[in-house]
Amino acid sequence: MSTIKKRNVSIVGSTAFTGIKLEQPAEYAAGVPAVKVALQHAFKEMGVVKSMKGLAQMNQKGGFDCPSCAWPDPKKRSKIAEYCENGAKALADEATNKTIDHEFFKKYSVEEISQWSDYTIGQKGRLIEPLILRPDSVHYESVSWEDAFSIIAKQLHELKSPDEAIFYTSGRSSNEAAFLYGLFSRAFGTNNMPDCSNMCHESSGVALSETLGIGKGSVKLEDFYEAEVVMILGQNPGTNHPRMLSALEKCKNNDGVIISVNPLEEAGLVRFKNPQSVNGVLLSGTSISDFHLQVKINQDVSLLKLILKKLAKLNKKDATVFDHDFINKYTSGYEALLQDLDKYSNDELLSLCGVKEQYIDEVVAVLAKKNKIIICWAMGLTQHKNGVENIKECVNLLLLKGSLGKPGAGTCPVRGHSNVQGDRTVGIMHFVSKELNEAIKNTFGFTPPDKAGLDTVHAIEAMHEGKAKVFMSLGGNFLSAASDTEYTAEAIKQCDLTVHISTKLNRSHLITGKTAIILPTLGRSELDQKGNKPRYFTVENSMGKVHRSKGMLPPVSNNLKSEPEIIGGIAKAYFGNEHPVDWEVLSTNYEFMREKMGKVINGFQDVNQKSQKNGFYLPNNVRDLDFSKLPDGKAQFSICGLPNHAIDEDEFILMTIRSHDQFNTTIYGLDDRYRGIYNERRIVLMNENDMKKFNLHKLDVINLISSYDNKERKAFNFLVIPYHIPEGNLASYFPETNILVPYNHFADKSNTPISKSVIVRLEKVASIS
Structure with missing residues (x-):
């Protein structure tokens, strides 16, 4: 038996400074500088020919979906460039010509690599062969696919309970890969399926489910073009979702009003220079935010309550400020909400939120006259103790204005990773869905577990306490993404085995269990084919639309497998031929898998046909104003408390x-x-x-x-x-x-x-x- 070597690895890497230079913050986003930076980055990583070929196909019909954010594609797409600066960087990062194999790890130990910064680690290139870090070593070495699958299967068989395994999922994965991964986890016997949404938009999902009956937003991209008001809270589109700026520009051109709410004034919400327009290239571009409310961190509820109080006061004089027909027909809790608002003084709320009252009054005057309102948000609202209530207060405003179920109005949680919403749709969840379990049983012939699994924070806790022994990650950089890095590192080190299905090297490959395996996979942009037949995946964008994604760049190595093939290989090694699911067929025949998905996932019926051309929208009860699954069959107003931050003077x-x-x-x-x-x-x-x-x-x-x-x-x-x-x-x-x-x-x-x-x-x- 191998001895277990204690590895002296750094959880944060270098803390040395790199030579800072400061300038004045930019006065606009995008423009010619963004094009220049995007192309420089792409050419450096991929070369000119490969860059131009890849960029020309990204986000195009028949091409591949951007591996970056989940912002939807317009119906009419630019033939020049349907991508942003950060999308080009994401492609260059994925499709880089630089590669890593076992020779790299002969030269560098995990101890040495861990001393590097995350930036330096990420620049080393694509992983191109399966690798194993054995208990008695600090160097990864080559391992065959068959042996890697066998080692994983053996370790899973040795667990005392299926709940000693954790199956984590990143939002980069396709619908097909995520579905198969969730199916294997349930067949194995556990719902321990934490995912990256636990760390970002879980607050959105909970809040929207409890108030509106679905954990997704209700708007479509076209709604932005018709909106009278778009409120953007806790979000920085210019960096995190740059293509959103084009939608906001169209809103502005149609006389829409943009209101930004954030502790920082970000360049993308000040002015946008669209590099595909004369105005953006030669002129001043488009001013985006009409109002910027510089709220103090996590005082959004205080600000929104003050806005609601002021609107309620106006409504007493003019009953058209609130949409009473909508409120009476579709909502529950209106009177209780008004009574709660009366408990707070304007001065108290004003002091807490830190925004000048003049600016608030100007915003209230606009909102009083409009009812086609979209509210967008991201991590600035969700990652707080009261993250769920932050979202619910936004819903309160939309319900009062009747701003749901009509063109140009609704909720818009802007998802970060390119298919994080799709992963949840196809079954990546730690909680139990009786409907999903029953559909899996009827379709695949086994009974999924009915015990709730672990989310991200509780999975970390279970590993730290020695209650979980195997950690498997479908994409992502779990250590760096999770909270409490030192505690999380200690937890991961407690595992007997950690497995990562990855394209690039990251810090999670260095802070490992006693044995660690890296399984290299194809990138979103790379050609995936069976024999001579190209295959495609499906993904879901931030607005609930499912469409195809078909890679076309030559794979960086012939030794890579697709994510479904890797998952199927692990499942086949674990179950052998003694399971009702034919894992090999399911993981290699994507069309067959999608037929099965159509029998299990609501809205995925006939997905092979419906995903062609522009794709299709999944069912959304809010768009139909159907709240029948909620108490009283009504959308719910919420009583939200104020955030509690008791801090000392220092x-x-x-x-x-x-x-x-x-x-x-x-x-x-x-x-x-x-x-x-x-x-x-x-x-x-x-x-x-x-x-x-x-x-x-x-x-x-x-x-x-x-x-x-x-x-x-x-x-x-x-x-x-x-x-x-x-x-x-x-x-x-x-x-x-x-x-x-x-x-x-x-x-x-x-x-x-x-x-x-x-x-x-x-x-x-x-x-x-």
């Missing part, structure tokens, strides 16, 4: 944010161009008044410290940058600051980590003076 509320050169935990570069920060990630944005109060100067070095439950967590070496952010608030990049987020503090009901409202204090390390 403490701040920190929100984690992305730079413009990253997507989730993938770091494309070291520049945050729109915020004027170059060649550095270890920064913290701070109000100048707070800097004076604490005797700090620009580029002073500090440590960030959080203290929860008598445990101190520390993130080292950050440069202070004066920025236009509310007093008492800080902002810094993740995953560098995830180490500060306690694993056991999360949103009520959704269990989403509190990554956007972490209480911290500062420790000065060095001064420029």
Whole structure:
């Protein structure tokens, strides 16, 4: 038996500074500079010919879906470029010509690689062969596909209970891969299926399900063109969903009003220069936000309550401010909501939210006269203790205005990863659906488990306590994405086996169980074929539309397998021929698999036919104003409490944010161009008044410290940058600051980590003076 070697690996990598350069924040997003940066990045990673071929097919009919965000494609697509700067970076990252095999790991141990920054690790290239890290080694070595599947199957057989295994899913996976993965997990006997939505939009799903009866948004892309008002809360489209700016531009051109609500004023919501228009290239572009309400971190409920109170006051004078016909016919809880609003004073709410009353009154005057309203949001609302109530307060406003089930109106949670919503649709969930279980039983001939599984935070806890022994990840960078990095690392190290189905090397491959296996897979952009027949996948965009994605670039290696083939290989090795599911056929014949999906997943009937051309929308009860599954058959108003942040005089509320050169935990570069920060990630944005109060100067070095439950967590070496952010608030990049987020503090009901409202204090390390 192999001895177990203790590996001296770093959970955060290098904390050295890389040479910061500062400029004034940008006054607009996109434009010619974005095109230039996108092409430079693509050419560097893929070369000119491969770049132009790949970019020409991304987000096009018959092409492949962008591996970045889930923003939908318009019906009429640009033949020049139906992608954004970060989409081009995502493609370049996936389809890079650089590769990694066992020779790389002969040269570098996991201990040495772990000392590198996440950016450096990600730049090394594509993984092109199965690899294993044995218990007595610090070097990955080559392993055959058959042996890798056999080792995984053996370890799964040795578990005392199926619930000792964790099956995690990233939003990058296709509907087919996610469906098969969930099917294998249930056939194995567990609902331990945490996924990345647990860490981002789970609060949205819970809030929308409880109030409107579906955990998805209700709008379509075309609704943006008709909207009279679009409210954008806790979201930075210019960096995280740049193609959304085109939809907002069309809204503006149709006399729509854009209201942004965020602690930071972001360039993308100031002005947009569309690189495909004369106005965007040669002129000033389009001014986006008509109003920017600079709310304090996690005081959105305070702001929304004040808006609702002011609207309610106007409604007493003019009963057309609220849509009473809609309220009476479709909603429940209206009178209770008004009574609750009366409990709060305007002054109290004004002080909490930190927004000037003049600006609020101007917004209220607009909302009073409009009823085609869309409310969009992202992590700025969901990743708080009260994340679910943040969303419910948004729903309250839409219900009062009757802004649901009509063109130009509705809810719009803007999903981050390209198929995170689709993964949940096809069955990746830790909770039990009796309808889904029954459909699986009838279709595949086995009985799925009826015991709820573990979500992300509780899966980490189970691994830490030794209750889970095998961790498998379908895509993603679990360690860097999860909260409480040190605790999560300790949890992962407790496992006997960790398995990652991946395209690129990341930190999760370095912080492992006793044995670790990496299974390299095809990227979204690469040709996937059986024999000489190309295959395609399906994905679901942020607005519930399912469409095809067909890779066309030559695979970076002939030794790669598709995600379904990898999952099927593991399942076949585990079950052999003694199972009612033919895993080999299911994992290789995608059309056959989709026929089975149509018998199990609501809305997927005839998916092989319906996914052609423009795709199809899944059922959405809110669009039909059907609330029959909710209490009284009505949409629900909610009584939401105010956020509770009791902080001392020397403490701040920190929100984690992305730079413009990253997507989730993938770091494309070291520049945050729109915020004027170059060649550095270890920064913290701070109000100048707070800097004076604490005797700090620009580029002073500090440590960030959080203290929860008598445990101190520390993130080292950050440069202070004066920025236009509310007093008492800080902002810094993740995953560098995830180490500060306690694993056991999360949103009520959704269990989403509190990554956007972490209480911290500062420790000065060095001064420029």
